Amino acid sequence: MTEEFAEKNLEARAEAYLRDTVLPNISSTVHVLHCCEALRPISEQINLVNKLINAIANNACKEQLTTGLLKLDHTFPSKTTPTMEPETPSDWWGKSFNVLSLEFFQRVVSVVKSKGLKQDMISKILMNYAHGSLQGIGVRDPQVVKGSLHDLEFQKKQRVVVETIVGLLPTHSRKSPVPMGFLSSLLKGAIAASASTPCKSDLERRISLQLDQAILEDILIPTNSPQNSHNTMYDTDSILRIFSIYLNMDEEDGEDSDNYIDESQMVYDFDSPGSPKQSSIIKVSKLLDNYLAEVALDSNLLPSKFTALAELLPDHARVVSDGLYRAVDIFLKVHPNMKDPERNRLCKTIDCQKLSQEACSHAAQNERLPVQMVVQVLYFEQMRLRNAMNGGHNQLFFGQFPHRSGSGAGSGAISPRDNYASVRRENRELKLEVARMRMRLTDLEKDHVSMKQELVKSHPANKLFKSFTRKLSKLNSLFRINSIKPLIGGKASSETRFPFPKRRRHSVS
Numbered sequence: 001m002t003e004e005f006a007e008k009n010l011e012a013r014a015e016a017y018l019r020d021t022v023l024p025n026i027s028s029t030v031h032v033l034h035c036c037e038a039l040r041p042i043s044e045q046i047n048l049v050n051k052l053i054n055a056i057a058n059n060a061c062k063e064q065l066t067t068g069l070l071k072l073d074h075t076f077p078s079k080t081t082p083t084m085e086p087e088t089p090s091d092w093w094g095k096s097f098n099v100l101s102l103e104f105f106q107r108v109v110s111v112v113k114s115k116g117l118k119q120d121m122i123s124k125i126l127m128n129y130a131h132g133s134l135q136g137i138g139v140r141d142p143q144v145v146k147g148s149l150h151d152l153e154f155q156k157k158q159r160v161v162v163e164t165i166v167g168l169l170p171t172h173s174r175k176s177p178v179p180m181g182f183l184s185s186l187l188k189g190a191i192a193a194s195a196s197t198p199c200k201s202d203l204e205r206r207i208s209l210q211l212d213q214a215i216l217e218d219i220l221i222p223t224n225s226p227q228n229s230h231n232t233m234y235d236t237d238s239i240l241r242i243f244s245i246y247l248n249m250d251e252e253d254g255e256d257s258d259n260y261i262d263e264s265q266m267v268y269d270f271d272s273p274g275s276p277k278q279s280s281i282i283k284v285s286k287l288l289d290n291y292l293a294e295v296a297l298d299s300n301l302l303p304s305k306f307t308a309l310a311e312l313l314p315d316h317a318r319v320v321s322d323g324l325y326r327a328v329d330i331f332l333k334v335h336p337n338m339k340d341p342e343r344n345r346l347c348k349t350i351d352c353q354k355l356s357q358e359a360c361s362h363a364a365q366n367e368r369l370p371v372q373m374v375v376q377v378l379y380f381e382q383m384r385l386r387n388a389m390n391g392g393h394n395q396l397f398f399g400q401f402p403h404r405s406g407s408g409a410g411s412g413a414i415s416p417r418d419n420y421a422s423v424r425r426e427n428r429e430l431k432l433e434v435a436r437m438r439m440r441l442t443d444l445e446k447d448h449v450s451m452k453q454e455l456v457k458s459h460p461a462n463k464l465f466k467s468f469t470r471k472l473s474k475l476n477s478l479f480r481i482n483s484i485k486p487l488i489g490g491k492a493s494s495e496t497r498f499p500f501p502k503r504r505r506h507s508v509s
Contacts, residue, residue, distance in 0.1 A: 026059045026063070026093040029059070030056060030093075030096040031096070031099070033052040033056070033100065033108075034100055034104075037101055053104075053107055053111050056112070057115040060093070060112050060115070061112075063093070094121075094125045094128055098129055098132040098133075102160065102161060105164075119170035122168070126178075127182050130161075130186070134158060134161055156193075158189065159194060162193055162199065166195075169206070172209060173209065174210065176206065178206065180218050183206050184207065184214070184217075187204065188221055191221060200238070204241050204242050205245055207219075208242045208243070208246040211284050211287070216287065216290045216294065220234055220291070221234060221235045221239065222234060223235045230300060232295075232298055233298045234295050236295060236301065240308060240309060243309070243313075247313070281316075284317070288313060290323065292327035295309075296327050296328075296334060299334055303335060303346065306331055307342070310346065321351045324349065325363065328347065331346070332346075332368040336368075340370075344372070347370055352376050352377045355377065364378055364433055385427050
């Protein structure tokens, strides 16, 4: 097939075909590379596989450069955004990677990354390949998966795919181009496929870096255990680690790979409401409260784990505590047999000063809450009303929450007349509630007194004491009769007349 035997022999024609027709086109190159999988090890020995992989990487970088120049002709954005491009052409070359085996796909992506392809394009390639290779993961019942050999082999293949894709993800960054939904799906797949601990830890850290972009569905991660009467529905341990990583992140985590840092983010104080960090942690607090309300419906969830999640966030993370109060109330309703120490510890996570009017009204009548918390809610609400009646002179106590509405957010500017009418109405409601509590306390005291009286009447020792007193009075009267007889004949001393003298009597008559 060489030129030594004839001109334009098969070898020269094959090389010309590859050079002129196959290598300039990415999809054609990928197709030929896929055919080389069945021709191993010969395709490796003649260096055809490496040639094809390098051609794919070079053409991908050229395509990226051409696309960037075309975008510059139409518009010149002032600031690049890390979000994924919403539109993808139907004939996009990245979709052709789905035909490759996992080994060849890993080799291609590694070379493409080393050639300088952008991270958002790499993320798009990984997402496209994962959607084609991880179909059905997380849908099968783990109990069925563990039941047959075929499913065990399927689980093993899925575990290898997940671990490979996670290893090819771009570097950690708060501005990572990898969408949160994709990271969440990978973590759910890693847990369902029983992936290695480093793989799951890497995904948990990536999710924690973008936790303020997550929604509730992203963190509702099912457990990899059979659904029975003793197992929980969701993996709360993984979520606990994710939120802990988010709260313990250093200032420079995830920023090393970014060449540009917005200086406007450096002039805020962390506790300031307008700070990017504070706005981020407020989003995370709402996310955690919604998660707590969802997992509180699980009757198998231990109070210690629920309390650990409720205690995670610092005090300044929540502007209002309505979401946390709702989650705690659901948990107490689903778990009526909680011990008093566990109940008290859980309720201590709620800041009564940050409850809205509706939440305070509900808490004051909630029989599931400890009495100490109900009294605390009434006290703080009365102090807030008194502060509003005084015209805001005591803003040091409630200065951070001057206006609270039912939704827990500021309701804007309120006229003094409306504010005064609202305060009077709230004050009347509070007085009525205090009066009802006093009436209940009075009824309890009356019941206590009546029960005590009945107990004294029905006590056996009391009957014995009465019979003893009766017998003693009979003996006293007997001695009194005997002492009257000597009195007729002559005088007798007081000691002989009355063996049991009474203090208030001075004569027999």
